[in-house]
Amino acid sequence: MFEEQPQQEIDALMRNNPEFRQLYHRHRDLDKKVMDAELGVLPIDDATLGQMKREKLAAKDRLVRMYDAGHH
Numbered sequence: 001m002f003e004e005q006p007q008q009e010i011d012a013l014m015r016n017n018p019e020f021r022q023l024y025h026r027h028r029d030l031d032k033k034v035m036d037a038e039l040g041v042l043p044i045d046d047a048t049l050g051q052m053k054r055e056k057l058a059a060k061d062r063l064v065r066m067y068d069a070g071h072h
Helices: 007-016 018-039 046-069
Strands: none
Touching: 007 018, 007 046, 018 046
16 A cells, blocks of 8 residues: 555654554554455454455545645
8 A cells, every 4th residue: 555655755654643653554454364364364254354354445545535634
């Protein structure tokens, strides 16, 4: 996520905004768990996987809004 954005902008947001930093790490953690679950490495039921995907998407939406707000 944010691969197209300059890394120094992301680093600055992570330094200056604790909520952004926390969400960023949460999203990365969820992303890895969802990938592991889909690969069959992390055994979880479909309901839990669905909930993790929704939380990951919500975190991403919030991160993008916070990033955009810093540029307007």
